[in-house]
Amino acid sequence: MSFGVLNSLMLLGLVAVMLPVIAHLLSKRRYDVVYWGAMRFLELGRRTRQRIRIQDLLLLFLRMAMIACVALALARPWGSGALVGGLAESVARDVVFVIDGSTSMAWQEDGITPHQQAIQSVHESLEELGGADSVSIIDARRTPRLVVGPVTGDWKPIRDALATLPEPSGMSNIPAAVAEAIKLLAKGTHVAREVIVLADDQRFPWQSDNVYAWERVDDRLRQSEIRPVIRSVTVGPQGKNRVNVSVGPIELSRELTVPEFPVRIRAQISQSGETAVQKRVRLEIGGKRLDEKSTEVHLLPQGESTVEFEHVFASEGSFLVSVVVEDDPLPQDNRSEAVIVVSSGIPVLLVDGDARLDETNSETFFAKSVFASSGKRSPWVRATVIRPSEWNDSILEKTRVVFLANIPRLSLEQWAALGEFIANGGGVVIAPGDRIEPDHWNALVDEDSQPLLPAELTSIEQDQQQPDAEAISISSDSLEDSWLRRFRKETGVDFWQTRFAKWWKLAPRETTTGGDEEVTGNPESETGLRVTAEVLGSLSNGDPLLVSRDLGQGSIVLLAVPLDADWSTWPAKNDFVPFLHEMVFHLTSTGVRRNLEVGEPLFISLDDEDKLQDFVVSGPGVEKGRLREVFQRGLRLGEFGETEIPGRYEVRLANNATETEHYVVREDGQESDLRSLQESDWQLLAADDRIERATDPSEALALKAENQPRAELWWLLLGIVVVMLIGEVALTRKMVQEGHAALEELEAVAV
Incomplete structure (x- = not known):
């Protein structure tokens, strides 16, 4: 058995029980005492006086008890147990x-x-x-x-x-x-x-x-x-024992691409049954099935298999891609979706730190040639070459990726502009050679006073070329990132066969954490993001070849070698051309993301003339969601944070349903167990x-009695108040009828 109250603050009303006591004490001081000897013959007897005092105390108690019961009733007391079990059915x-x-x-x-x-x-x-x-x-x-x-x-x-x-x-x-x-x-x-x-x-x-x-x-x-x-x-x-076949999250070779450039789409197919099954898997673009993009997978009991499709987009826009397996009783996980953004030729800036009159000897000659030859109808990458001295404040406004090729050093103003460029979603590739000043580069810090480079430039290493030793090349097994996997030994052409005579020894920085400020509507507000240093590829001797880190919305990639042929056979390899393109596409995918995790807000870039009320968000559980204006490192963005439910989300103009931007909130597939x-x-x-x-x-x-049901007792207390009120009235009436008031006056005068 237990008791409690719902409105505990109402218990403060118990202080009011003192009011009758105060009133009683004040009433005793209403008379002046006059000592008159003749009145002692009218003094009351001892028994009569005792009866009057008992009646006074009883009346005082009733009034105090009534106030206490009212205060307790307002506090809404409850009780549980066998005594109140019969009261619980109507609770x-x-x-x-x-x-x-x-x-x-x-x-x-x-x-x-x-x-x-x-x-x-x-x-x-x-x-x-x-x-x-x-x-x-x-x-x-x-x-x-x-x-x-x-x-x-x-x-x-x-x-x-x-x-x-x-x-x-x-x-x-x-x-x-x-x-x-x-x-x-x-x-x-x-x-x-x-x-x-x-x-x-x-x-x-x-x-x-x-x-x-x-x-x-x-x-x-x-x-x-x-x-x-x-x-x-x-x-x-x-x-x-429910048998289920499911499609895992889609893995893209890149989330941003250009027309006519192939994109690889991978997904894992799993089944939970105890017998082997054969299932057909197909690719859909924008909800339309591509009959020529389908395959059969054989799944062993409790087994899994990986499927991969390649697709070329002919036009620009954001496209919803889906990997779909044949229907089963759980259709929700028979489909996995992702968004790919197809953009026009990506503007790239090549900053040449060793420009020559003979362009073939310049640091950026091979990179410029690679980008100039891409695309049948229009270039995939539009490259511009400048010298460090030609740098100006507007050079980065229409650039997505910057290559810094063997540059000795940059001024503080140039690095400030470059840091803002990266934070706003730009990508930077640093290709060091023999002209750079390592102390200058190693000392660079970002706005959070963290080292800017993802790795420290320690020393220039050289292949000793021992007769019995293998030449230094690229470790195929180290190419684990999605955009680099195509260059592994089993799938690439000759990327892994590159030979290196010299390279910078890179010491990756330790992972640190930036600020943790919340994004607000203040243009000065900045979001602290996690700073990560990740080794994307290594040489055969274990030294890092590519090290990357995030900064704001963008990324920095530090290479161990320059882009020319002075230190390696890299530019002579067939895979050098797709490698540079893949790196550009990878770096341009770091801005506004389209494939999100659960609870991660979606963002859309806004121009100065765009109005928030013109945009409508739809998705699972959302019909007409609205964007919230935020600023990240000077960029005006629209934010929508209600992405707790996985699925497809769309942002469109309220008066133009044809212009739609797609987003996908993805799950990790554990729910298919x-x-x-x-x-x-x-x-x-x-x-x-x-x-x-x-x-x-x-x-x-x-509600059963054995479960200790609870019942409110306030009505019982109010019933007691009514009974006491009737008793108080009856007692007062009896005292008046017996002349109690007159006797009080006589007693006071006699005293």
Whole structure:
């Protein structure tokens, strides 16, 4: 048995119980005492005087008790246990329904999905709840979504929200959703509080082995003044070994490309069945199936296979690409999507640190030749060559990538402009040679006082060319990044066969973290981003060949060799041409991203004349979303942050549906694991009476005596107040009829 109150602040009203005492003491001082000897013959007897005092004290007690009961009633006390069990059936409740929104809830069987069953169950539960009950809805996703809150007794917004609940997709975090429901119930107004979880029997969302996730739930339960009851209702197929074929996240060779340049699209196909299957996988562009881009995959039991397509885009724009496998009972993970942006020729600036009259001996000769020969109808890359002395403030305005070829040093003004260029999404490639001043370059820092270069230039190394030793070349196994994988030994032509006579020994910087300021509408605001130094490729002796780091929205790539043929056979290799193009495309993909993670805001670049109200965002659970204006390092952007649900998002002009920018919020594919909860998992979940299992919502809503039901007691206290009020009136009337008032006056005069 336990007791408590809902409005504890009302207990301050108990101070008012002193008012009758104060009034009684003040009434005793109404008379002046006159000593008159003749009046002593009228003195009351001892017994009469004692009776009067008892009646006074009883009246005082009644008045104090009435005030105390009123204060307690306003505090809304409640009790639980056998004594109040009979009062619980009519008690109003606060109920939070947690609906699992993960991909597995889209399993189709008998014409209905578990997600649809869960929604239908909530509708049926609303019919069973009383008019005084309050309800809220939480959509369990990776981050819980409060669909309707706080708890409300109006069923209309509840039913409207259920009708527009987004389709299940991605993963869900049931412990986080339950913790959010408990937090929501802490603001409830009723003593009976329940959390009802509607989910299938998939094990993954429950995280039964995640001690820390459930410890957070237990902490919320311990902190609750009124501990809610948590019940789980399983919807959909139970105890079945569901066979599922899924498509993993798409991996692109580049997210930004140009017309006529091939893009490779890779994805992993997996299956959870115990028998081998044959499945057809196809490629779709903009929702249209390409019959010539399809393949058959053979999947072993619990096996996986990788498919790769190559596609050439003929025009500019943003394109939605999809890898699709044949349908099965879970269509949500039979498709994986990504966005590729096709742009016109990319402007590149080549800064030559050793320009010669004979261009063939210049540092940038080979790079310029590579870019000039690209594209059949228009160049993929538009390259401009300048000397360091020709640098000016406007040179970077129409440039996407800058190559710094063996430049001894740059002025502080040039580096300031270059740092802003990188932070705004530009890319920089540094190709050092024998003319650079390493101390100058190593001392450069960014605006957060972090080393600017991703690696330190330590010394120039040279191949000793021992007779029995192999020449220094490129380690094929080190080319792991997506844009470099095509140059590995098994897929490339001759990139890995490059021979190096000299190279700069690079010492990668340690990873550090920049500022953590929030992006706001202030143009001066800057976002602190994580600074990473990553080795993208190595030489055969283990020395780094390419080291990269992010700075703001852009990236810096530091090479160990120059771009000419002085130190290596690189320019003579067939793969040198596609390598430079791939590096340019890779660096231009770092600006505004189109393929996002769950919860990562999407951005769109805005011109000065663009108005926010002209843009509309649509996507899972979003019909007419609006952008928020932000500034990042001087760039005007539109931001949309409601990307908690995986899927396809679109930004378009409100009056022009044809101009659409595509975005995709991707999941990691873990939700395709359909293994069921076992009895051992339920034992962990139900520890310390944390969760109860119910077969259906009706059982979950049933309040039973053995579950220690709670009942509010305020009405009982008000009944006691009425009884005491009647008693106070009766006692006062009796005292008046017995002449108590006159006797008080005589007693005062006699004294």
